Amino acid sequence: MWIRFLPGKDRAPAAIWRFKSMVEVESGRKLKVLWTNWSGEFTSVEFDTYCAEQGVHRQLNAPYSPQQNGVVERRNQTIIRMARSMLTVKGLLGKF
Secondary structure (H helix, E strand, O other): OOOOOOOOHHHHHHHHHHHHHHHHHHHOOOOOEEEEOOOHHHOOHHHHHHHHHHOOEEEEOOOOOHHHHHHHHHHHHHHHHHHHHHHHHOOOOOOO
């Protein structure tokens, strides 16, 4: 599992393409399909154009259906729990 912390959702497309390049070099295989949700950063014309240029087939989850993202949702919960534990151990306030 790889984690990328981003300052905002608007940085997601660029992070995905950097990640795509890294994985393709490491694995020697090309990304063929990309599943995303209906968030604005993934439905932009620029993102669609880049996918088409790179030969990446886009598939979108059904809106408001986290059930389709079961593995990702569980991983997100695990990461959040780990972060909260680290904050608690360091004595930081819950608002962080």
